[in-house]
Amino acid sequence: MSYFQVRDLNIYYRTNNGLFHAVKNMNFTIDKKDSVGIVGESGSGKSTFALSVLQLLPKRSAKITGQILYNNQNLLECNQREINKIRWNQIAFVFQKSMSALSPTHKIGQQMKDIYTVHNKKKKVSEIKEHCLKVLERVDLPSRVYEQYPHELSGGMMQRVSIALAVLNSPEIVFFDEATTALDVVVQNKVLEMIMDLEDEYNLTRFMITHDISTVASTCNKIIVMKDGQIIEMGDVNQVLLSPKEEYTKKLINSYINIA
Incomplete structure (x- = not known):
């Protein structure tokens, strides 16, 4: 049984000019504790795919066919109650613009408690706060952040x-x-190191959605290259980066080498 598998995934956006084919015939399988970099330019379909996993695309404007299998369960067929049990509990998401993902009118501690309590209703208030403070410490944040606003x-x-x-x-x-796109280089490197430490500690399976192939090269063991909604190349990260088959992949690698 595959741990995480995408089968014949197609995603369309409804527009005034008809259906726009954003993700085309996506197929891949990954194993538990893989770190997978999905790389491509803006508009390549990588974020659209990621949002579809937890049914975060607007239902009125997106049409999805195919399967996204997690532990042999098709996430696209989950009802609202089933997907709510999975969100933040079994599969979580870190967005690029953290300010827009956080409520500006609630303290950090309250937002942490809200997310934790959804899946831990029987925990005592003191236990919840203690756990939240431990997690803040684990990501190198002082305890005062718990009482601060974004x-x-x-x-x-x-x-x-x-x-x-x-x-x-x-x-x-x-x-x-x-x-890590919006962060300066020093902070970005520290955050990436922390993410990799957390991956080991929590036995995470990690997807890095990025346009920056250097991030994938330094932090992932597998790579998926996307262009115009399609996977054009994928495999072991070292194998693909050292011996790319597609011209587009070579272009991405060369741009990274030139910057470096």
């Missing part, structure tokens, strides 16, 4: 909060969607 934090601190929220319930899979 606008009081730096960009790097907010991204760490988003990561804390993602691992709060010890999920099996975490999607990081351009999670």
Whole structure:
């Protein structure tokens, strides 16, 4: 039985000009504790795919066919109650713009408690707070952050909060969607190191959704290259980066080498 498998996935957006084919015939399988980089330019379909996993695409504007199998359960066929049990508990998400993902009117501690309590209703208030503080400490944030609002934090601190929220319930899979793109290089490297440490500690299966192939090269063991909604190349990260078959992959690698 496959741990996580995508079969014949097609995603369309309804527009005034008809259906736009955003993800085309996507197929791949990964194993538990894999770290998978999905790389491609803006509009390649990588974020659309990621959002579809937890049914986060707007139902009115998106049409989806195919299967996304997690432990042999098709996530696309889950009802609202079933998918709510999986969100933040078994599969979590870290967004690029952490400020937009956090409520500006609620303290960080309250937002952590809300997410944790959904899946741990029998926990005592003191136990919940203790757990949240431990997770903040684990992502190198001081305890005072628990009582602060998002606008009081730096960009790097907010991204760490988003990561804390993602691992709060010890999920099996975490999607990081351009999670370090908006950070400066020093902070970005520290956050990436922390993500890899958390991966080992929590036995995470990790997806890195990014346009930056250097992030994939340094933090992932598998790579999926997307262009115009299609997977054009995938495999072991070292094998693909050292011996790319597609011209587009070579272009991405060369752009990274030139920058480096």
